[in-house]
Structure formats: structure tokens, C-alpha cells
Amino acid sequence: MQAMTRDIFKDYIQAIRPYEPGKPIKEVERELGLRHLIKLASNENPLGPSGKALRAMRRAIREAHLYPESTAHYLVERLAVEHDVKTNQILVGNGSNEILELLARGFLSPGDEVVSSETSFLVYPILSQACGAKYVGVPMASGYRYDLEAMVQAITEKTRIVFIANPNNPTGTYVTTAELEAFLAKVPQNVIVCIDEAYINFVEAEDFPDALSYVEKSRPNLIVMRTFSKAYGLAGLRVGYAVANEQLISYLHKIRQPFNVNSIAQAAATAALDDRFFIWRTKHLVSRGRRFFYKHFKQLGLEYLPSQANFVLVKTGCDGNDVFQSLLKVGIIIRSMKAYGLDTWIRVTVGRRSQNSLFLRSLRECLKRTDPK
Numbered sequence: 075m076q077a078m079t080r081d082i083f084k085d086y087i088q089a090i091r092p093y094e095p096g097k098p099i100k101e102v103e104r105e106l107g108l109r110h111l112i113k114l115a116s117n118e119n120p121l122g123p124s125g126k127a128l129r130a131m132r133r134a135i136r137e138a139h140l141y142p143e144s145t146a147h148y149l150v151e152r153l154a155v156e157h158d159v160k161t162n163q164i165l166v167g168n169g170s171n172e173i174l175e176l177l178a179r180g181f182l183s184p185g186d187e188v189v190s191s192e193t194s195f196l197v198y199p200i201l202s203q204a205c206g207a208k209y210v211g212v213p214m215a216s217g218y219r220y221d222l223e224a225m226v227q228a229i230t231e232k233t234r235i236v237f238i239a240n241p242n243n244p245t246g247t248y249v250t251t252a253e254l255e256a257f258l259a260k261v262p263q264n265v266i267v268c269i270d271e272a273y274i275n276f277v278e279a280e281d282f283p284d285a286l287s288y289v290e291k292s293r294p295n296l297i298v299m300r301t302f303s304k305a306y307g308l309a310g311l312r313v314g315y316a317v318a319n320e321q322l323i324s325y326l327h328k329i330r331q332p333f334n335v336n337s338i339a340q341a342a343a344t345a346a347l348d349d350r351f352f353i354w355r356t357k358h359l360v361s362r363g364r365r366f367f368y369k370h371f372k373q374l375g376l377e378y379l380p381s382q383a384n385f386v387l388v389k390t391g392c393d394g395n396d397v398f399q400s401l402l403k404v405g406i407i408i409r410s411m412k413a414y415g416l417d418t419w420i421r422v423t424v425g426r427r428s429q430n431s432l433f434l435r436s437l438r439e440c441l442k443r444t445d446p447k
Contacts, residue, residue, distance in 0.1 A: 112432060114433055115423060117383070118303075120426045121307060121352070124345075127307070134337050137337060150164045152344050163323055165315060165330070167314050169314045170303075179205065180328075181234045182201075182202065182205035182234055185206065187230060188208070188210065190211060193415065196414070219248075219249070220240075236266070236267045240254075240269055240285070243383065246381025251284075273383035286317055306346045313343045359424065364386060387411065387420075394418055401437065
């Protein structure tokens, strides 16, 4: 087959290092010939979807031969009631990642700049680079927290978007109400501020900001994103949403693909919002699991970051890839943090109690075998 000429490819896209998601269970089982793996890598809900969501999916699948509702009408109506906003302030996407992509396509051109943290969701720099924009990753403050004051200083005339993951992935840390208010007061109105709240359902901090309330306080440049992939247990269906000023949502609709969210996902998400008990169970499981990890990490003498998400970042003192591979061999999938520049850290999702216990036993054995570097 004749090779394509290099000059048809864009250099800034060629230079992208693709995002590497956590390994799927079935793939690892095939590769290693293992069974009954435990996946604590991708911040999924170990309880699975709620019963109400499952029943809604079964009903919706009967009409899988029909195109879905293009605007996710019923889900949007339900979200509007949930958050006390207007329906034209909501955009539903194929996962919140699609909304991030719409923001990049809608507001970034070659030569523009994006400001965020140097240690945050890796999709932010990838999407920036895919549009030819420069990603300005600001170093984190002490405690591996967003440094919003430094991020304000990094904004220039070329800045088009600021991304803030709150709580942050992969650190689990967060920005406070006071910090966010001070930040928003200083950001120019022509810079889009995207607050990514994928993990908000796990937050317990009392000083965590209500970002949705700022959308109503004359913040036309603010967009708040959430997802059904984490607490609601619908990661495989890919459904997320954003709340913003009506004008901003209308603009993004212009570049949204029709039928972008399938009918089964729409039905499941709508039903999931009504299952309050399921969300309570999930929060309770995660809260207990985090404390369980903290207790045992302390006993092992390991540094960790207190988290407001459903995962914990822990410093093993060993090469993160080595720890990942060692745990993989015994059927436990976690995430090495080397891609984030945290060479000796790993991230572990809170699972069920038995899964958490098995992970800790295996980690203890792994650390005995692995020499620190």
C-alpha cells in the first residue's frame, strides 16, 4: 500500500500523545489469561447502574431501531427541574468529553491559548493541541491543589478557555468557594471558564463552591459540566451535560452532532436522577472506602492526598509503572501516574470493601518486592 505524504498531516496533531484510558477487564483477561479481575483504575461505580436506570434501559431498548430524541428533550427537562435552571441553559453530550470537544472546536483556533493546571485531566491539553492552541499548564500550589491566583496571572490576550476540574483528577483536591469567587472576579468576560464537576457527587467539604449558582449571577462566560459516568454508574453509556448561559449553549448546539446521545443512555440517565437511595449508597460506600484507604496507607507509611472524589492518589516510593505491572499480574488494575509526571504515585478507585482489602494486601506484598528508585 502506498504511504501517504507527510505534508497532508497537521504537525500539531501529529505531535499529540493520545490519551490512554484504563485497561478494560476483558482485554487484560485475554492478555494474561486471568479471571475475576478487579478494576480500580477508571473511577467507575462498583455498584453498577441503579435498578431504576436498568429498568429504563430495558424499556428503551425496544425502540433501538428508531433514532433517539435529538435534543434529549425529556432528560433536559428533568435536569432543568433538578438544578432549577431553564431548559435552554442545558446541553447534553456523549459523555462530558464531547462537551469539552465542542468547547475546543467552538472557541479555539491555531495560536490561541488554554490555561489550566499542569496536573489535571489529560484531555484538556490533548483537545487544545488538536485545535492548534497552546496549553498553558500552571504548576500546582502546595498540597497538589489548583493555583487559581497563578492561573489568573497566566491569562493573556490569546487566552480563550480556562479549564478547572473541581474536584481535580487525578489529585482529588479541590478549590474552595472563596478561591473560586476571587478567581471569577478577575477573569476577563471574553475568556470561557469551564468548571468540570465530574466528581461532585462524592464531595464532603463544606467550603466546596456551588458553581451552578454563579451561572445565574451574570457569568455569561461560565460553563459547568457534570457526568453520569461516575456516581450514577453509567460510564458505558456515555452521557454528560453542561449548564451555562443560554447564548453559550445555543452556540455549542450549532456544532453538536444530531443524535449525539443514544436513546438508551437518555432513558437511563433520566431514571437515574430519581434514584436518590442509590446515590446515597454510592456516597456512603466511597466515603467509607476513602477512610479505609487512609487508615491503611498511614500504617504502610505512605503519603497520600485526602480526596473529595471516588479515588485516592498515593505515593508508593516505587516506580508507578512497576507497581501497576506487579498488581496487574495478580488481577488488580490501578493507574500509574507517570503520564502526569508523578513517577512514584498511583491512583486507586474506591471499590467494594472486599476489593479494597485485596488491593491493600497485594500492594503491601508488591512494595516488599519492589525496590524504591
